[in-house]
Amino acid sequence: MTEPxxxxxxxxxxxRNATLPPGKAxxxxxxxxxxxxxxxxRATGGRTWVYLFTKPGVRGTQRKTLGAWPKYSEKAARKAATIAAGEVVKGLDPNDPKREARRQQAAEKQRTTLAALIVEDGPYQMSLTERQVVNWKPAMSALRRGLKDHAESGVGDLTRR
Structure with missing residues (x-):
């Protein structure tokens, strides 16, 4: 990596005193x-701590997001970057846990069926009532009628059509 x-x-x-150069995103x-x-x-005003690293045998620089400033302090960012640097030295990818969690979430989404979601007192109905959605009863009724033919389909299979 070249020295910036x-x-x-x-x-x-x-x-706090740093400003974004004019014309840059x-x-x-x-x-x-x-x-x-x-x-x-960023041009939006957001400031985020990141750790930049290169993986052996892979071209380009990888980025691991550590946290948003000022919520994530300088001391915490240094500690997290040191941990990430240790993983890189060991030959591990610091982004692997996040990637694996995202993969598991997608797999879980595929496994959840509509029948389990729209059942009476099911997770979706509970979510609607917890969020205090006013017309949850007609909404659930419409979903049950409209999706009864697709009840065994996975939630991940749904499209807007």
Whole structure:
């Protein structure tokens, strides 16, 4: 990885006073003490701590999002970046747990059937009542009538049509 020209010690004061260069949608401020730790500034005003790394045998730089600033402090970001750096040194991908969780969530979505979702006092009905949806009874009735032919289909199989 080439050394970025915008390296400085990232502190809350430096981050608070940093501005996005004109005409840019995003900009990274790189920390000079911990290689790979950077603050991603966006045109929307959002600032996020990231750890930038390269995996052996893979072209390009990978990014692991650590957390949003100021909710995620400089100290916490340094600790998380150090952990991620240790994983990279061991040959692991710091993004693997997140990728695996997303894969499991998609698999669970495929396994859930409409019949289980729209059953009386089922998870969807409970969700509607917890969110205090006013017309939940007619909505559930319409879903039960409209989806009864597709009751054994997976939720992930649904499309707007």
């Amino acid at each position: 020209a915008n390296q400085l010690t990232l502190t809350d004061t430096v981050i 995003q900009h990274y401020l790189h920390d000079d003490k911990l290689p790979g730790l950077a603050l991603r500034m």
